[in-house]
Amino acid sequence: QEQLVESGGGAVQSGGSLRLSCVDSGTNYRKYCMSWVRQGPGKELEGVAALGSDGTTTYEDYANAVQARFAISKDNDKNILYLQMNDLQPEDTGMYYCAGRPWTGRPCRVVEAPVPRWEYKDWGQGTQVTVSS
Numbered sequence: 001q002e003q004l005v006e007s008g009g010g011a012v013q014s015g016g017s018l019r020l021s022c023v024d025s026g027t028n029y030r031k032y033c034m035s036w037v038r039q040g041p042g043k044e045l046e047g048v049a050a051l052g053s054d055g056t057t058t059y060e061d062y063a064n065a066v067q068a069r070f071a072i073s074k075d076n077d078k079n080i081l082y083l084q085m086n087d088l089q090p091e092d093t094g095m096y097y098c099a100g101r102p103w104t105g106r107p108c109r110v111v112e113a114p115v116p117r118w119e120y121k122d123w124g125q126g127t128q129v130t131v132s133s
Contacts, residue, residue, distance in 0.1 A: 052108025
């Protein structure tokens with residue numbers, strides 16, 4: 001049973017915006033590290049944005065390539081993780097995955113390429129983002 005389900009991908013022109021959603025239907029992490037990870041054509045998995053909570057403090061981290069353009073957020077009542085993507089560029093094209101793990105005390109930060117699958121306990125199936133110039 002899938003526990004993370006992404007949606008919101010699509011095709012946009014350069015400079016456009018998209019908002020990705022990830023519905024968490026089963027992880028039930030009260031303390032968590034959630035991330036958006038993408039894979040461009042012919043490229044390795046790379047972390048884009050991360051959001052963590054130790055139950056008291058929330059932490060955000062972004063890859064340099066998306067800093068100031070992307071914003072990660074979470075609706076804890078609805079258990080939905082979001083990624084607002086603005087000023088999209090062709091190099092943002094790829095499959096975007098939602099991934100998560102429980103908070104263990106290890107810092108929740110964006111993981112640079114290549115992101116190993118074992119980095120996160122749960123993964124979604126991905127949603128495709130295509131940006132044309």
